[in-house]
Amino acid sequence: MARKIVIIGSGGRLGAALVRAWRAAGDEVIGFNHALLDIGDFRQVHETLGDIEFDALVNCAAQTNVDRCEKEPEEAMHLNSQAVATIADACTRKKARCVHISTDYVFDGEKRTPYTEQDEAKPISVYGASKLGGERCLHAVSDQHLAVRVSWVFGPDRASFVDQILQRALEHKNVEAIGDKVAVPTYTLDAARLLRPLLDEPALGGVVHLCNAGSCTWQEYGQHALDCAVAAGVPLKGRAVGALKMADLKAFIARRPVYTAMSTSLLQQVTGLTPRPWQEAVEEYVRAHWAARQQ
Ligand SMILES: NC(=O)c1ccc[n+]([C@@H]2O[C@H](COP(=O)([O-])OP(=O)(O)OC[C@H]3O[C@@H](n4cnc5c(N)ncnc54)[C@H](OP(=O)(O)O)[C@@H]3O)[C@@H](O)[C@H]2O)c1
Numbered sequence: 486m487a488r489k490i491v492i493i494g495s496g497g498r499l500g501a502a503l504v505r506a507w508r509a510a511g512d513e514v515i516g517f518n519h520a521l522l523d524i525g526d527f528r529q530v531h532e533t534l535g536d537i538e539f540d541a542l543v544n545c546a547a548q549t550n551v552d553r554c555e556k557e558p559e560e561a562m563h564l565n566s567q568a569v570a571t572i573a574d575a576c577t578r579k580k581a582r583c584v585h586i587s588t589d590y591v592f593d594g595e596k597r598t599p600y601t602e603q604d605e606a607k608p609i610s611v612y613g614a615s616k617l618g619g620e621r622c623l624h625a626v627s628d629q630h631l632a633v634r635v636s637w638v639f640g641p642d643r644a645s646f647v648d649q650i651l652q653r654a655l656e657h658k659n660v661e662a663i664g665d666k667v668a669v670p671t672y673t674l675d676a677a678r679l680l681r682p683l684l685d686e687p688a689l690g691g692v693v694h695l696c697n698a699g700s701c702t703w704q705e706y707g708q709h710a711l712d713c714a715v716a717a718g719v720p721l722k723g724r725a726v727g728a729l730k731m732a733d734l735k736a737f738i739a740r741r742p743v744y745t746a747m748s749t750s751l752l753q754q755v756t757g758l759t760p761r762p763w764q765e766a767v768e769e770y771v772r773a774h775w776a777a778r779q780q
Pocket of ligand 1: 636
């Protein structure tokens with residue numbers, strides 16, 4: 486069913502992909518990038534959303550810089566927690582479904598099997614706490630609104646870890662990535678497909694996990710990206726990714742959870758869709774987008 490959908494954060498990595506994919510599929514999509522709508526200005530949020538009609542809204546806007554959040558906790562709470570209450574309230578007034586994008590960083594990373602929606606969220610950083618605060622603000626407005634936790638987002642609309650490691654391998658022989666932190670990459674084009682049915686499912690409120698299948702370390706993720714680039718015919722100087730320990734990365738300000746793989750069983754049950762393995766998604770991205778840009 487075609488819908489009228491608002492995307493906040495449409496200039497970002499995930500937001501831009503959702504706008505493009507859903508427009509192509511026939512939805513009427515209104516995108517607000519940062520310049521058009523500042524989620525930190527609550528009056529502007531109410532006025533802007535109050536002036537338009539829509540069936541569903543997806544909030545992809547956030548302060549996503551994990552280290553900046555540690556240094557600027559008030560800003561983090563304002564944008565990642567309190568702004569979500571304002572957006573959710575504006576949706577409720579419109580009787581529209583509100584889907585808010587959250588993160589695997591709500592977990593402390595102490596588990597060694599994939600986190601489910603039932604696992605307790607215990608953030609270990611200001612970013613994680615501010616995003617968990619966003620989920621709570623969302624559900625304080627309505628338990629019919631949905632928080633969708635994603636992890637390690639990559640795609641063609643904004644550079645991420647994959648692009649950084651490939652760029653490094655283009656220029657240098659020595660390439661390294663963290664080998665003792667595990668999560669699941671989420672390809673934005675796959676997220677668009679997996680997320681779309683959730684806009685039509687008014688019964689599902691609460692929290693759902695959404696990512697590709699499997700799990701990996703940053704080192705394995707980077708190695709696979711390099712292998713895919715070589716297979717696509719890109720001449721790389723660096724071909725092997727060495728392992729770093731998270732403890733050795735002195736530039737990190739915020740603590741990062743060491744294990745945040747998420748189970749997508751609930752997503753699969755609700756949508757009937759199965760996320761593909763992260764390796765296939767990375768291969769498609771590297772071949773069809775990154776390598777294509779190198780020619
Ligand atoms: N990236 C990841 O690996 C990852 C992992 C887990 C969860 N997530 C979550 O996924 C969602 C999307 O992330 P992403 O990867 O697409 O990140 P992104 O590319 O950084 O997108 C976030 C967007 O929010 C915008 N923004 C920041 N402050 C704003 C404000 N005050 N008002 C309006 N817009 C504002 C940014 O605009 P400007 O850049 O112009 O400021 C940017 O376009 C976020 O909720 C994030 O927490 C991401």
